Amino acid sequence: MIEFRKEFFADERDDDLNEIGKPTRRQDILGHVTGRSPFFDDHQFDGLLHLRCVRSPHHHARIRRVDTSQAEKMPGVVRVLTGKDVPTNLNTLLSLLDFGIDDEPILSDKKVAYRGEPVAAVIAATEAQARAAVKAVRVDWEVLPHVLDVEEAIKPGAPKVLDIYPNNKFIYHGKYDHQKLRFGDVEAAFASADHIVEGRYQMSPIEQAPIETCGAIAAPEQNDRYVCYTSTQALFFSLGTAAKVLQTPSSKLHFVGGTVGGGFGGKVDSIHEPLAILGAMLTGRPVKYAWDREEEMQVGAPRGAERWYIKDAVNRDGRITARKFIGYFDSGAYTRLSSYAIIKGVGHLPGPYTIPNVYADVYCVYTNRTPATAMRGFGITGVDFAIETHMDKVAETVGLNPIELRILNSYRDGDMKAHRREAKNCALVECCQVVAEKAGITLSAEARAATSLTGGGGERARIPNYTATDQNGRVEGFDTGSYARKSGSGPAAATAQPSTAQPARAPQPGSQPASRPASASRPEQAPPRADPPAKPPESRPAASRSGAMRFSSLSGFRRR
Amino acid sequence: MATHRGRGFAAINYPIGMNLGGDPSQALVHSNPDGKFTVALSAIDLGQGMKSVTRQIAAETLGVPIEDVYVDTADSDTGPHDMGSFASRGTHRMGNAVIQASNEARSVMLEAAAEELEVDAADLVTDGKGNIHVKGAPSRSITTMAAAQAAQFKQGRTIAGRGIFLIPLSEVDPDTGEMTPVSCFAHAAMLVDVEVDDETGEVAVIDMQSAYEVGRALNPKLVEQQLRGGAWMGMSHAIWETTEPYYPSREHGPEDFNSYLMPGPGDLAPHHISVLERPAPDGPYGGKGPGEMCANPVLPAVVNAVYDAIGVRIDDLPVTPEKVLRGLKAQGGAKPRRML
Numbered sequence: 001m002i003e004f005r006k007e008f009f010a011d012e013r014d015d016d017l018n019e020i021g022k023p024t025r026r027q028d029i030l031g032h033v034t035g036r037s038p039f040f041d042d043h044q045f046d047g048l049l050h051l052r053c054v055r056s057p058h059h060h061a062r063i064r065r066v067d068t069s070q071a072e073k074m075p076g077v078v079r080v081l082t083g084k085d086v087p088t089n090l091n092t093l094l095s096l097l098d099f100g101i102d103d104e105p106i107l108s109d110k111k112v113a114y115r116g117e118p119v120a121a122v123i124a125a126t127e128a129q130a131r132a133a134v135k136a137v138r139v140d141w142e143v144l145p146h147v148l149d150v151e152e153a154i155k156p157g158a159p160k161v162l163d164i165y166p167n168n169k170f171i172y173h174g175k176y177d178h179q180k181l182r183f184g185d186v187e188a189a190f191a192s193a194d195h196i197v198e199g200r201y202q203m204s205p206i207e208q209a210p211i212e213t214c215g216a217i218a219a220p221e222q223n224d225r226y227v228c229y230t231s232t233q234a235l236f237f238s239l240g241t242a243a244k245v246l247q248t249p250s251s252k253l254h255f256v257g258g259t260v261g262g263g264f265g266g267k268v269d270s271i272h273e274p275l276a277i278l279g280a281m282l283t284g285r286p287v288k289y290a291w292d293r294e295e296e297m298q299v300g301a302p303r304g305a306e307r308w309y310i311k312d313a314v315n316r317d318g319r320i321t322a323r324k325f326i327g328y329f330d331s332g333a334y335t336r337l338s339s340y341a342i343i344k345g346v347g348h349l350p351g352p353y354t355i356p357n358v359y360a361d362v363y364c365v366y367t368n369r370t371p372a373t374a375m376r377g378f379g380i381t382g383v384d385f386a387i388e389t390h391m392d393k394v395a396e397t398v399g400l401n402p403i404e405l406r407i408l409n410s411y412r413d414g415d416m417k418a419h420r421r422e423a424k425n426c427a428l429v430e431c432c433q434v435v436a437e438k439a440g441i442t443l444s445a446e447a448r449a450a451t452s453l454t455g456g457g458g459e460r461a462r463i464p465n466y467t468a469t470d471q472n473g474r475v476e477g478f479d480t481g482s483y484a485r486k487s488g489s490g491p492a493a494a495t496a497q498p499s500t501a502q503p504a505r506a507p508q509p510g511s512q513p514a515s516r517p518a519s520a521s522r523p524e525q526a527p528p529r530a531d532p533p534a535k536p537p538e539s540r541p542a543a544s545r546s547g548a549m550r551f552s553s554l555s556g557f558r559r560r
Numbered sequence: 561m562a563t564h565r566g567r568g569f570a571a572i573n574y575p576i577g578m579n580l581g582g583d584p585s586q587a588l589v590h591s592n593p594d595g596k597f598t599v600a601l602s603a604i605d606l607g608q609g610m611k612s613v614t615r616q617i618a619a620e621t622l623g624v625p626i627e628d629v630y631v632d633t634a635d636s637d638t639g640p641h642d643m644g645s646f647a648s649r650g651t652h653r654m655g656n657a658v659i660q661a662s663n664e665a666r667s668v669m670l671e672a673a674a675e676e677l678e679v680d681a682a683d684l685v686t687d688g689k690g691n692i693h694v695k696g697a698p699s700r701s702i703t704t705m706a707a708a709q710a711a712q713f714k715q716g717r718t719i720a721g722r723g724i725f726l727i728p729l730s731e732v733d734p735d736t737g738e739m740t741p742v743s744c745f746a747h748a749a750m751l752v753d754v755e756v757d758d759e760t761g762e763v764a765v766i767d768m769q770s771a772y773e774v775g776r777a778l779n780p781k782l783v784e785q786q787l788r789g790g791a792w793m794g795m796s797h798a799i800w801e802t803t804e805p806y807y808p809s810r811e812h813g814p815e816d817f818n819s820y821l822m823p824g825p826g827d828l829a830p831h832h833i834s835v836l837e838r839p840a841p842d843g844p845y846g847g848k849g850p851g852e853m854c855a856n857p858v859l860p861a862v863v864n865a866v867y868d869a870i871g872v873r874i875d876d877l878p879v880t881p882e883k884v885l886r887g888l889k890a891q892g893g894a895k896p897r898r899m900l
Contacts, residue, residue, distance in 0.1 A: 002784050002833040004777065009838040013776060013846065018688030019620040020845045023781040026612040027631060028605065059810065097582055097729070115810060149808040173734035181737030202876040204802040207820060234644020235602045235634045258634030263606040264793075268646050294815040302803045330808075343732060344579040344647075347741030352573035360737070369810060370803075376793065376852045378647055380574060381859065388570035388860030389875060392867065395899070402864070402899060406571045406749075420738040427773035427838045431749035432571050434771035434834045439567070439751045441900060452838075469735050 008430055028259070037259050039212055040229040045219050045286035049078055051279050052130040052289075054120040054137045055299065056112035059146035059368040060159060063111055063139060066120055071136040076129030078283050080137065081121040083109030086278060087247040092335050093269060096240045101164055104334040104371070106245055106274055111144070113161050113333035114370050116299040123279050123287060146368035150307055150328040153367050161333055161366035170331065170339045170364035174478035177363070179346045181325075183418040184357030184464035186313070189322030193313030195397050199390045203306040203382030205330070207297050208375050212261025214300060215290025218276035226277050227254045233267040241270035242277055253277070265374030269301055269336060304338055304372025305330040306382035310390045313357070318400045318408050322357035323350040327383065331364050332371035337378070339364045344379030347419050351387040352428045353409040354460055358418035361473070403436045407447045412456025416463055426452035561759035565766075566869025567900040570860040571749040574853030575742035576840075577649040582729025585649075586640035587657040589618060589665045590720035595690070595708035597622060597665070599631045602639030603654050608851055609782040610650050614658045616779060617844050621662035622669070623686025624704050640722075648849030651778065652743065655844025656725035664721025672711035672719065673702050744840035746848045747773035750791070750857035751900070752829070754865040758894050761881030763866055765795050765829040768858070773836040775848030780835070786850045787833050794858025796823050799879050871895030 006015065015021060031037035054066075068080040083089045083105055090102040108119050120137050124130035147153045153161065153168040161168050169177040190196060216230040216238075226248075232238040235255050243250040260267065272289045279287030291300060306329050313322035327345070331338035342362045350358045375381070395402040407429050415423040429452045436443050577583065588600040599618045605611045611631040619626045633639055642654060667681070673692040674681035677700060685695050686704070693701035711717040732739040753767040768791055777783040800821040805812050814820035839846020859877065867873050871894060872887030888894060 001831065002780075002787075002835065004780060004835045004837070005771075006837070008773075008836045013837060013839050017620055017845070018623070019616045019626055020778050021776065022616070022779065024612065024616055024626055024779060026609055026782070027615050028611050032607075148810060173732065175734040179732070179737065180735060182735065183737075200875060202807070204797075204807060204877040205804050206797055206801050207803045207814075209801075209817075209820065209822070232644070233604050233606060233646050234642075235604060235636055235639070236641050237644050239636055253636070255636040256634070258602070258604050258611075258639075260604055260606045263604070263645065265646060267606075268644065293817070297803060297815055297820055298813050305804070305807055340580075343739075344575065344741070346732075346737050347579050347739050348573075348575055352571065352745075352747070367808070369808075374646055376790070377574075377856050378852065379579075380572075380853075381797075381856050384570075384572045384856045385859040385863070385877065388572065388857065389863050389873075391570075392568070392860075392864040392899075393873075396897075402569045403571075403749075406569075410571075411573075418737070419741055420736070421740055425744055425838060425840055426573075427747040427836055428571055428573055428749070430836055430838075431747050431771040431773055434836065435569070435749040435751050435769055438769045438771075438832060438834065439900070441751075467736060 005434060039259055039261055040215060040217060040231045040257060041290065043217055043229040047285050049123050049125060049279065049283060049285050049287045050127040050130045051121050051123045051275060051287050052127070052134050053118035054122065054134050054139070056115055056117040056119060058112060058141055058143050059115050060144040061112050062142040062144060063109060063119060064142055065140040067138040068120060070138065071122055071133040074129065074133040074136055076125035077122060077133045078125065079123045081107060081123065081278065081282070083107040085282065086245060088245050091241060091245055093241065093337060094340055096237060100335050100339055103162055103164060114368055116370060117333065121275055123283060148367050148369055150330050150365040150367060153365050154363065161368055165366055168366040170335060171475055171478045175474065177473040177475055179342050179362045181346050181349055181358060181360035181418055182467050182469050185466055185468045186322040186324045186357045186359040187468065189313040189357045193321060194316040195314040197312045197314055197390065197394050197397050199310050199393055201308045201310070201386035201389060203385055205305045205372070206303040206375060208264035208266030210262030210264060210266060213291045213293060213296040214267055214272055215288065216272035216276040217286060217288045218273070218280040219286035220280055220284060221254055225252050225254055226280055227256065228273050228277055230255060230257045230273050231260050231267050232257050232270060232273065233260065233263040237268065238270040238273045242274045245274040246278055264376045265303070265378060266300055268374050299370060301336055301371050301373035303375030304332060308383060308386035310386055312390065312394055314394055314398060316398065318398045318405050320353065320355050320394065320409050323355050325349055325360040325362065327360065327362035329362070329364050330369070330372060331366055332369045333366060334371040336371045336373045338372050341379035345383050348380055348383065349418055351384065352411050354411045354415040355409070356464065401441070403432050403441060404443060404447050407432050407450050412452050412454065414457025415460045420463055422461060423456065428452065563755045563757050564869040564894050564896055566754050566756065566865045566867070566896065567751060568754070568861040568863065568865025568868055569751045569900060570857040570864065572853060572857045573745045573747045574648070574856065576652050576744050576746065576849045577647050577742055579741040580730050580732065580739065581727030583643040583649060583653060584724055584726040585642040585653040585657045587654065587661040587723040588640055589661040591665065591669065591708050593709050593712040595624070595628060595704035597624065597629045599629060599658060600639050601631060601633040601654065602636060602642045603633050603650060604645040605633065606645055608650065608786065609779065610645055613651050613778050613782060614654055617655050617658045618662045620845065621659050622666050623688055625688065625690050628690065628704070648852045651847050651849045652843055653725045655847055657723040659723065659844050660725070661721040661723030665719050668711065668717055668719045669704065669707055672715055672717050673707040675715055676702050676707060676710050743842045744775065744848050746775065746850060746853045748853055748857045750861045752858065752861045752865050754862060754869055756866055756869045756884060758870065758888055761884035763799050763879055763884060764827070765862060768829050768831040770831065771834040771836060772850060772854060773838055774850040775840040775843050776837050776846035777835055778845060778847045783835060783850050784833065787854045788831060790851065790854030791831050791858050792823065792828055794855035795829065795862065797855065798859045798862035798877060802878050868897045868899055871897055
């Protein structure tokens, strides 16, 4: 059922190591199979309180008033939290990486933008008492029109999901309302193609579905600190977020985790820790905030839906000469990780193929649904579904075996990729060949003889002489100094920059999260590039490769 | 009414890690006086084997037996900063940090041994079984335990090491999308066999044949666990799962495992896996990260197989019986293609 094909790339490996490559039994397996590994929920405390959220029943509504007075009188209720109890009641997860504008309240107090959005949190002695009191919180709603479809959401006049993104689109680099990829000239290739193949693909939203639902238990520790046991997938992400939201030095927070019952991307958002700790701060007692299965599935952020339109120019022999993408990521009501998923997705286009002309416009679109987040295959799974389904249509159009078509177009070592870096360490051809052989599919002699090591580079290593660029989707008033930071009251930096300028910022990595104000000056990591990599169409075609230099300077310790 | 068989193929690659960089991982390694090592991390073990793979990497680099290494994670008071376990970054980023930390600790251990053996540390090697000896002269040897004891109680040396792996955050060109995205790529090809029932619209995946290129398989069992589970997850995404069955409508959302459909044990297809290993130049011992990409080829392969079986293209996931039946009705019955 599993075989290791050691004959492939054997000369690139030293297989004579002591420990690496051995099927050593997992360090933690005895604890897991005997039920003794401590997960976050195994850390119980005397007097543990339970926190549950009051959630919006509407897709989109203004909050006129939240009345907690009845709930506060309910049996077992210790405290009811609303937005005014949260020291910094606005956050976006990737602010720790200086990416994006704070857009999401911890407990919303002005309006809600998705069904299930939390507006208050009840802390009670038992979970049942907390559930009962949640029902007693009265919210006076003013229901607003909502929008659920990505292409509806970007039409003029659509309901505004977030005030800071008036057209329901994330702003990239302070400059455009989408992420562009431009390599060569797809329109010229379409005009001379033997075949045009088009398709529309819809990736569904999916729940990460870990067996252990998301949660955290926080408790006052000695010496004015708080301990937090958590199911997070990213301990310091969660710690940094909690420190920021609670305006607390990170030294006062002690996070313990590391043994988690599955995550698949659903435990990156750091939703639970800040509220559990805030509850512990305000009650002086241990507080648990964990989702039940319904919350995990409908309030917990899923893999967002994606919609892709692909158009290919194809030669009679099956070679793809151009590929154009229009993509829409459904971010839901807030940004979370969708904006970054698009960057990862765009860097991946056009898939593992060498195509001389590539174009993409990819939009991060806000709709009135549960915010999307990371999931296994972040930024890639949806577009790979689209690309590989599309490849089958191309194969059928030109009458080629689908595996032959992949090998024919496959990227090889030394090829230039659409994001203007050279391909290396490729192995797609070999994977295709192995599967064909196993499945009894006869390939042509050329396809059998192909390798990832040969046939690349040369002409295929060239950046196109001409790349068609444009100013479509240009926005004003956003700061180029951040991926999407709205500029302050002063003149907008974006408009003062020439259009080809590189963003000058070089933010520090997130090693000291949260405590640093977003606008603080930061040390430069890389020298500013004098030579912008992208040229407007009328300028010289040569492209700088300065990005790669920074990588190679580090390689000394990466390779043993 | 009949069932129709079809085959579908897909091939993919997958970029490892947060693709703009700026995602550091740190590791601390130290020895107790008996030469037993603790690796302190704040990385998360989600069940994927984070503790185990970093333990193997530390043992290999230190040159000590696996039993002499314990990985402690994740406690923010003791484990140094790490971005987290996501984006297939755990093995790649943290593995590199553990190598760096282990190399530093190893060099102190060898200096301590050299002082005891009265030789040059550069002439010493480890046998991975708990001994340090002069290269080419196995009899001139000292145990790692004795070296650690000497370091601690005689020489006053700290056998410890620090490691960090960081690809600095890079920019994306707004106009062309030029970027320096990631450090390495994993690859996969997948062929699935399906059976489509034209009366009920149900699709069954009955066989999967794959080739995955994962860089060096640092622990073949952990790799297999990821590929097997991940491929089934991909199969599930193709045919069963969604939080919004009538997307973009929010109605009929599942609230538990009765209504959130997933395959049961009887639905799981046999999966014949071939693993290829082309080491990543920047990966720890050439390792990449098989955790995420293993699901990706299955989704399109299943959709392509359904088309092969009945001639209905379903470009809108998941492939529910309703969509299959509507497609069959629209084209007047099954039209098998048999392209593979």
